[in-house]
Amino acid sequence: MSLTRRTVIATGLAAAATPALSASAGKGASNAAHFSLGYAPHEGSFASRGGLLEQIAFAADQGFRAWEDNEARKRPVDEQEAMARALSQRGMTMGVFVASMPKWADFRPVLGSNDDADRDAFLADIRTSIEVAKRLNAKHMTVVTGFMDRKVPEAIQTGRIIDCMRRAGDIVAPHGLTLVMEPLNTRTNHPGVFMQSIAQGYAVARGANSPGVKILADLYHEQIQSGNLIPTLDACWAEIGYIQFGDNPGRKEPGTGEINFANIASWLRAHNYAGVIGMEHGNSLAGREGEERLIAAYRAIDRT
Numbered sequence: 001m002s003l004t005r006r007t008v009i010a011t012g013l014a015a016a017a018t019p020a021l022s023a024s025a026g027k028g029a030s031n032a033a034h035f036s037l038g039y040a041p042h043e044g045s046f047a048s049r050g051g052l053l054e055q056i057a058f059a060a061d062q063g064f065r066a067w068e069d070n071e072a073r074k075r076p077v078d079e080q081e082a083m084a085r086a087l088s089q090r091g092m093t094m095g096v097f098v099a100s101m102p103k104w105a106d107f108r109p110v111l112g113s114n115d116d117a118d119r120d121a122f123l124a125d126i127r128t129s130i131e132v133a134k135r136l137n138a139k140h141m142t143v144v145t146g147f148m149d150r151k152v153p154e155a156i157q158t159g160r161i162i163d164c165m166r167r168a169g170d171i172v173a174p175h176g177l178t179l180v181m182e183p184l185n186t187r188t189n190h191p192g193v194f195m196q197s198i199a200q201g202y203a204v205a206r207g208a209n210s211p212g213v214k215i216l217a218d219l220y221h222e223q224i225q226s227g228n229l230i231p232t233l234d235a236c237w238a239e240i241g242y243i244q245f246g247d248n249p250g251r252k253e254p255g256t257g258e259i260n261f262a263n264i265a266s267w268l269r270a271h272n273y274a275g276v277i278g279m280e281h282g283n284s285l286a287g288r289e290g291e292e293r294l295i296a297a298y299r300a301i302d303r304t
Helices: 005-011 052-061 078-089 116-136 155-174 198-208 220-224 229-239 261-270 285-302
Strands: 037-041 140-143 178-181 213-218 240-245 276-279
Touching: 037 178, 052 078, 078 116, 116 140, 116 155, 140 240, 155 178, 155 198, 155 213, 178 198, 178 240, 198 213, 198 229, 213 220, 213 229, 220 229, 220 240, 229 240, 229 261, 240 261, 261 285
Parallel strands: 037 276, 140 178, 178 213, 213 240, 240 276
Antiparallel strands: none
8 A cells, every 4th residue: 555554644551461571682782771661663763774674673772672563564474574583582572563554545444334344344454463463473453443434423333333343352362462442633643533532442442341452542642632641541541552652743752842751651660561662753853863862862751
């Protein structure tokens, strides 16, 4: 697909439920102390260092303990396997990949509609993503609950999406996998999406009542749509399975916008969060200067 999720957004837990991150550096020796939390860069975070595997090695040498790859499902099998080996050798945890990529330009899927077609296709994607997750040693997969249907009352859509997510959870839970639903903002990036806040995700996750269905709390989206970040995390914590950072405005590294990520990192440490924190944002500066600023930004919030 020529129009990827990352292209569109660039233009426009329970703690116990999350696997612990390895403290081991594996076969490669790190040049820097490990971060206290599992911040996860992605391909492009350190683009000047080479290709995918070179960027993973560089990230490990800077003390990062996790990696994220939204587009991993579309990679060739041999590339998926090479990435998994590189992460294992460095003692790094694989974060999320997108299990069912929406058709952003077409405003699909519509999982709450009167037609079963989009729900059936969504569940088919979930089934075929299981082998990808196993190949990558991933435990969490991102899903988006689709777009609104203006002809169907929202309460009916909510019920249908809860049923759909319960079925999806039944597919993945026996494999030890968790689908994390990502609420998206409608003000800047994704007009028309169904799930727009962590609170709404909480209601769907509670309704699905499955260990295989949790919330992806992307704080960039939540800040735009609702704000009140720490109280929201606190209220919804039992259903949050994964975290992503990105400052607002601009969706760049911490310190470039209005979010106090140092306070959020402290809150996560106080709640013994042992999972991955996806660095779901770009760099504020190009090239190596931007990469150095990115590392410094995470050091600054990690030591407070």
